[in-house]
Amino acid sequence: MNVGQPEKKHNDFFQNVYDVVRLIPAGRVTSYGAIAAYLGSKGGARMVGWAMGSSYTEHGIPAHRVVNREGVLTAKMQFRTPTTMQELLEKEGVIVKNDKIQNWKERFWDPEKEL
DNA sequence: CATCTGACTCCTT
DNA sequence: AAAGGAGCCAGAT
Numbered sequence: 172m173n174v175g176q177p178e179k180k181h182n183d184f185f186q187n188v189y190d191v192v193r194l195i196p197a198g199r200v201t202s203y204g205a206i207a208a209y210l211g212s213k214g215g216a217r218m219v220g221w222a223m224g225s226s227y228t229e230h231g232i233p234a235h236r237v238v239n240r241e242g243v244l245t246a247k248m249q250f251r252t253p254t255t256m257q258e259l260l261e262k263e264g265v266i267v268k269n270d271k272i273q274n275w276k277e278r279f280w281d282p283e284k285e286l
Numbered sequence: 287c288a289t290c291t292g293a294c295t296c297c298t299t
Numbered sequence: 300a301a302a303g304g305a306g307c308c309a310g311a312t
Contacts, residue, residue: 184309203294207307218308220293225310239294246293 184212188222191282195236198264199280200272202240209282224249235259242275 187210195201207215223234224246235256239245247256247270257267266273 207294212308215308216294216296217292217306218294221291221309222293224293234293237293244293249293 184210184215184218185222185226188219189226189230189232192223192232192234192237194282194286195233195280197233197236198278200236200238200242200260200265200275200278201280201282202238202242204240205279205281205283206237209286220246233259236263236280238272242272242278244270244272 188206191206191209192201203219204216206219210219212218220237223232223237226232234246235244235250237246244256244260244267247253250256257270260267260272265278272278
């Protein structure tokens with residue numbers, strides 16, 4: 172029963188972000204800008220991270236696979252512990268050193284390209 | 287109702 | 300080349 176009328180709620184943006192993040196395969200990482208670009212939101216780079224930040228990162232969303240465009244774990248502090256993000260990434264096979272992802276270019280998962 | 291902040295990114299100096 | 304400031308949208312106070 173959707174009534175054919177798009178509700179158009181702010182949640183739409185959030186849902187979009189969550190959907191893309193959940194589609195990120197294990198061992199892969201992406202940047203906020205990539206997701207924002209895929210969603211079509213230009214200045215959405217902040218919005219993307221902010222969207223999950225409001226969700227506290229733990230809602231079935233592998234937020235640890237999302238980092239800034241430099242491959243640096245900027246959001247590690249948002250996790251329960253400043254090392255949780257890195258631990259999760261390493262557990263999935265992603266090498267993180269000095270809070271930065273190694274082979275970032277190879278690990279980079281572009282939704283527009285992969286999807 | 288108006289103001290400010292925010293897990294970013296790009297441009298200018 | 301590096302550092303700093305401005306810009307984007309949406310939610311919260």
